[in-house]
Amino acid sequence: MRINSSRRRGGVALAAVLPLLAAVSAGTAAHAAAPAPRQGRAIVAGTKPGWAQPSTDAGAAAGAAPVTARVYLAGRDQAGLEALARQVSDPKSSSYGHYLTAQQLADRFGPTDEQTARVRSWLTSAGMQVTAANAHYLTVQGDVETAERAFGTELRTYHRDGRTYRAPASEVTVPAELAGDVLSVSGLSTAPSRVHPGKARTADAPPAGKSAPRDTLPGPGAAFVNSPPFSTFYGSNPATGTPQAYGATQPYVLQGYNGSQLRSAYGATESGLTGKGVKVAIVDAYDSPTLGDDVAQYAAAHGDAPYGKNQLLRYDPAVWTHTTADTSVDPNACDASGWYGEQTLDVEALHAMAPEADISYVGAASCGDPDLLDALDRVVDQHLADIVSNSYGEAENASDPALDQVYRRIFVRGAVEGIGFYFSSGDDGDEVAKTGTKQSDVPASMPWVTAVGGTSLGLDSSDTYRFETGWGTQKALLSADGAGWTNFPGTFSGGAGGGTSSRFDAPYYQNGIVPDALVTANGGHNRVVPDIAAVADPNTGFLVGQTQAFPDGSAKYSEYRVGGTSLACPVMAGLQALAQQAKGAPLGFANPAIYDRFGSGAYHDVTDHPFGPGSELAEVRVDFTNSVDASAGTVTSLRTLGKDSSLSAVAGYDDVTGVGSPTADYLRSYCPPEDHDHDGS
Numbered sequence: 076m077r078i079n080s081s082r083r084r085g086g087v088a089l090a091a092v093l094p095l096l097a098a099v100s101a102g103t104a105a106h107a108a109a110p111a112p113r114q115g116r117a118i119v120a121g122t123k124p125g126w127a128q129p130s131t132d133a134g135a136a137a138g139a140a141p142v143t144a145r146v147y148l149a150g151r152d153q154a155g156l157e158a159l160a161r162q163v164s165d166p167k168s169s170s171y172g173h174y175l176t177a178q179q180l181a182d183r184f185g186p187t188d189e190q191t192a193r194v195r196s197w198l199t200s201a202g203m204q205v206t207a208a209n210a211h212y213l214t215v216q217g218d219v220e221t222a223e224r225a226f227g228t229e230l231r232t233y234h235r236d237g238r239t240y241r242a243p244a245s246e247v248t249v250p251a252e253l254a255g256d257v258l259s260v261s262g263l264s265t266a267p268s269r270v271h272p273g274k275a276r277t278a279d280a281p282p283a284g285k286s287a288p289r290d291t292l293p294g295p296g297a298a299f300v301n302s303p304p305f306s307t308f309y310g311s312n313p314a315t316g317t318p319q320a321y322g323a324t325q326p327y328v329l330q331g332y333n334g335s336q337l338r339s340a341y342g343a344t345e346s347g348l349t350g351k352g353v354k355v356a357i358v359d360a361y362d363s364p365t366l367g368d369d370v371a372q373y374a375a376a377h378g379d380a381p382y383g384k385n386q387l388l389r390y391d392p393a394v395w396t397h398t399t400a401d402t403s404v405d406p407n408a409c410d411a412s413g414w415y416g417e418q419t420l421d422v423e424a425l426h427a428m429a430p431e432a433d434i435s436y437v438g439a440a441s442c443g444d445p446d447l448l449d450a451l452d453r454v455v456d457q458h459l460a461d462i463v464s465n466s467y468g469e470a471e472n473a474s475d476p477a478l479d480q481v482y483r484r485i486f487v488r489g490a491v492e493g494i495g496f497y498f499s500s501g502d503d504g505d506e507v508a509k510t511g512t513k514q515s516d517v518p519a520s521m522p523w524v525t526a527v528g529g530t531s532l533g534l535d536s537s538d539t540y541r542f543e544t545g546w547g548t549q550k551a552l553l554s555a556d557g558a559g560w561t562n563f564p565g566t567f568s569g570g571a572g573g574g575t576s577s578r579f580d581a582p583y584y585q586n587g588i589v590p591d592a593l594v595t596a597n598g599g600h601n602r603v604v605p606d607i608a609a610v611a612d613p614n615t616g617f618l619v620g621q622t623q624a625f626p627d628g629s630a631k632y633s634e635y636r637v638g639g640t641s642l643a644c645p646v647m648a649g650l651q652a653l654a655q656q657a658k659g660a661p662l663g664f665a666n667p668a669i670y671d672r673f674g675s676g677a678y679h680d681v682t683d684h685p686f687g688p689g690s691e692l693a694e695v696r697v698d699f700t701n702s703v704d705a706s707a708g709t710v711t712s713l714r715t716l717g718k719d720s721s722l723s724a725v726a727g728y729d730d731v732t733g734v735g736s737p738t739a740d741y742l743r744s745y746c747p748p749e750d751h752d753h754d755g756s
Contacts (some may be wrong), residue, residue, distance in 0.1 A: 097335035116227050117254035122247035122478035123228075124264050124330060126669050133232040136241045138220040138315050142230075144203075144262035145445060146184040146194060147212045147481050149255060156184045158195060160439035160490035160523070161583075164664040166671050171659055174493035175362070175460045184488070186331060186751055190256045197250055201225035211452055228355035231421035238406070240266040247477075258484060261445065262479040263264060268444040268475040269397075292302050292364055295630050296412040298623035302697045302709055305330035309533035309541065309615065314695035318559050320551075320713050321691040328696045329710050329715070331618030331636035332532070333377045334427020337610065337646060338748050339538040342739025343653055349380075350429025356460035357645065358424060359400070362391050362438035363415035365632075370422045372632055373620035380430035388424065388433075390453065409442035414613055417466055417622040420637050421494075421645045426462060428649025432721045434458040440600025442467075451485045452497075457490055463662040465497045467523075467639035468516040471578055479578070484525035486664075493661035495682040496524045497648050499640035501572020502607040504547060504720030508567050512719065515574045522582040525551055525665050527647045529571030529640045530724075530734045531692070531716045532679055542685040545731030546571045546612040546638075547719020553711040560713045564693075569717035571611055571640055573730040576602040584667045589728050608681065608732035609646040613638030614694050614714050617646075626703060658745040669734060678735030678746050683717030683724045692716040 112199030113546045152154070162170035175183065195205055195213060202221040207214040219230050219241075232239050242264040249257045261268075306312040310326045317324065338344045363369070367387070374381055400410035418436070425434060437459065439450040447467070450657055486496050501516035503509045519526035529546035551565030575596040581589070582602060608618070616638030624630050655662050662668065672678070684690050693715040701707040716725065724731040 082122075085377070101673040111557065112304065115251050116248040116357075117251045119247040119249060119257060119260055121479050122263070123245055124266065124474065125245065125474065126266075127231070127233050127242040128364060131233045131235060131420075133234055133239050136219045136232055138218065138228040140219045141216065142219055142222040142263065143214065143216050144222065144226075144260055145212045145214055146198065147258040148183050148190060148194065148210075148258050149188045149584070150190075150484070152184060153484075153648055155581040156491065156710060157487055160487045164490050164679045165667045166519065167639075167667075172493070172663065174661065174663060175491050177456060177492060180488055181210070184491075186256075194253060194256050197253060198225065208555050209391060210456070225450070232745070235266060238265065242266065245611065246643045247636060252659065259480050261475065261481070264477070268478070269442040270408060270647065283654075288518050292361055293398060293412045295365065295622045295624045297413060298625045298633065298703050299311050299635050300633065300699060300703045301330065301635050302699045302705070303330075306694075308536050308538075309657070311536065314364060317553065317695050317711065318557070320563065320715075321694050325693045325695050327711065328614045328694045329616070329636070331634075332407075332534070332610070332614055333618055334379050334424070334430075335377070336378070336534060336538045337424075337617065338428060340532060340534055340540045341609070341646075341737050342651065342742050344724055345739045346653060346654050346657070346742045348653035348742060349489060350432030350649065350656055352431075353426060353462065353652040353655045354433045354435060354460040355429065355462045355464065355648055355652050356435040356437055357418070357425065357464050358437045358439065358447070358454065359414055359418045359421065360409060360439045360442040360447065361395060361411045361414045361418075362389055362436065363418050363621075365413070366418055366422065369419050369632060370426065371619050371692065373423050373634075374426065376620065376634075377427070377618075378731055382426070386433055387436065389436045389438065390459065392446075392449070394744050395440055395756050396446070397441040398442065407441070411707070414442070416621055416637070417641055420617070420619050420641060421464060421466060422629050424642055424645040425649045425652075428646055429652035431644065432649070432652040448481055448485065451482075452751060455492060455494060457487050458494070461494055461655060461663075462648050462651050463489070463496045464645045465492060465496060465518070466639075466644045467635065468498060468501055468572070469505075470510050470512075471517050471520060472502075472512060473513045473578065474517050482518055483523060486521065490523060490664035493663040495651065495663055495665045497527055497644050497651070498524050499572075500526045500528045502529075502569050502611075502641075503572060503575050504567065504570035504603045505722055507720060508584050511572065515576050516572045517546075517678075519572065520576040520579055520602055522579050523664060524601050525608045525647075525669065526733070527640060527644045528573055528605030528608035529638075529643045530608050530732055530736055531612035531622055532610040532615045540679070542692075543610075543679055543681045543736055544683050544685060544717035545681060545719050545722070545724025545729070545734075546640075547609075547717055547722065547731065548614065549715040549718040551713045551715075553713075554740065563713070564715050565713065567718065567720055568714075569639075570614070570722065571605070571608065571643075571731050573604050573719075573722050576604070576728070582666070584670045588670055588673050593730055603730060605731075606666055607647060607734055607735040608735075608736050609643040609650070610638045611643040612716065614696060614716075617642050626701075646661050647737075650742070653742055654745040657742055659747065662745075672741065672744055673728070675744070677738060677741040679738055680726060680735050681724050681729075681732040682726055
């Protein structure tokens with residue numbers, strides 16, 4: 076996986092799914108057609124990676140090679156759990172908002188001691204050693220030969236991305252009597268399953284030879300500084316002297332919006348809401364050592380409310396792993412310092428939008444899916460928040476299908492508790508430029524999360540909303556002689572993720588709203604993302620403050636403009652905190668309520684041409700060649716708005732902005748109706 080924010084030399088570039096366990100009679104081996112599972116065995120669907128194919132088969136795995144796996148527990152009454160989640164999440168249901176506590180959830184749907192004992196007994200009798208256990212999974216160790224016998228599949232090696240990895244040649248099987256006890260099995264594949272920080276920067280790695288020990292995080296990443304000139308609001312500073320584009324001199328990009336401007340754009344200022352009494356969690360990998368100081372300094376510099384005592388609480392694991400950036404040293408390397416900008420952005424944007432909301436920052440031990448899952452489980456088990464912002468994801472075809480059902484169960488359990496999960500939709504548009512295949516990103520495309528898409532936002536001189544387009548950028552460089560833009564209008568350089576999932580069915584709340592052409596784009600009847608949108612374009616982005624490492628050896632606080640759907644996600648989470656405050660009760664899984672408001676004044680209907688067909692919007696941007704100052708020169712480029720790969724923001728629902736971006740009416744729609752009986756009217 077990778078984080079969903081886009082910082083391509085001054086913005087931020089960005090941003091795991093759900094097959095059910097089923098007893099079926101056939102699978103496909105990577106080296107030959109797999110036989111039907113032995114009598115008395117049940118298939119655990121999704122446990123054979125799609126990339127394990129005969130064409131990449133490199134032979135059998137060494138029998139004595141070590142294996143570490145997780146066996147996830149299914150708990151009780153999966154169908155009943157999902158039915159209850161739908162009932163409490165649907166505004167049309169009589170059970171809407173009647174959530175369970177974390178303890179009630181565990182007592183009613185969690186694994187029983189007997190289930191856990193049955194799974195443990197099977198694993199140990201099969202020769203696997205159970206080394207750890209909790210309420211969600213058992214960790215087991217053994218060798219390849221033992222694992223093959225235990226899980227009913229051959230383990231083979233395969234070539235992938237220039238490396239060789241081990242993977243199951245067919246779907247994992249378990250004893251039939253355990254089909255209702257085992258949710259999934261992960262770890263049999265050795266291919267990295269990890270997310271990457273959305274604001275990826277090539278200079279963010281720790282210095283060579285300075286990889287951090289497991290219980291220590293590296294220092295700040297390499298600095299990035301935006302180059303002037305800037306506009307103070309969209310169009311305020313024409314780039315005089317640069318070539319015209321679309322028949323006019325285009326303006327310079329913004330220096331970066333602050334929280335006051337974004338609150339104005341989406342109706343928060345008008346509402347007077349602050350998020351008071353609402354708890355929001357942010358989940359990322361690692362925890363920047365300077366996060367607390369950075370966000371406090373930023374709030375003071377921009378007039379945001381100071382953080383109250385215990386308003387920002389941080390929940391970290393006992394140790395950090397895979398902190399290096401060097402994949403030749405550690406194939407699961409995560410580049411810990413590369414995550415710090417994401418964390419800083421998430422907290423600062425959320426606090427700016429909802430200055431009195433309580434924030435729980437939950438750091439995962441690494442960027443690996445298993446550690447992210449542990450962090451998400453922690454949120455649900457302890458009910459650390461009602462709203463959870465997550466700015467990470469990966470293309471569907473790259474994700475580990477063995478974890479689909481594991482993610483799904485977390486999100487469904489959260490819905491039953493009244494917890495809503497928000498995921499950025501991605502920063503690479505339809506993914507064709509990055510992967511060669513048109514696809515949406517996960518977890519955003521999972522039906523039990525709210526996928527947040529991205530826009531380019533224009534305000535006027537009084538910070539009043541003027542327009543939005545879908546976020547999608549074409550970039551053209553200034554020619555060497557300064558007389559024109561090379562390859563005008565340029566190539567795709569980033570845009571909000573979206574489109575039609577190839578793995579998940581269309582959820583009921585999208586029925587009648589999402590156009591059939593999108594639902595059936597992959598030949599089925601599938602989920603389409605995103606659900607809703609907010610500002611994401613790094614050229615109309617948000618100003619953040621963070622401690623960075625400069626070339627002179629200093630580490631100091633500085634500010635720079637960022638974007639990506641990693642910005643849109645915490646902005647939307649902040650707006651949801653305001654909506655929850657207005658409602659006076661948790662919103663829970665928000666998608667049914669979001670779609671219930673479609674067609675009302677609750678949303679800006681964002682299109683790529685807000686000023687009419689054929690009108691084009693663009694900006695001129697100057698970047699330091701060395702990322703920090705003008706000593707090595709600058710690079711000038713033209714950035715055209717509303718050009719998101721094959722995705723388009725059009726009237727009505729679309730695959731860039733979903734139902735649109737929130738208006739002031741969106742927040743008002745959550746206020747309870749006035750009780751006229753008390754005022755005599």
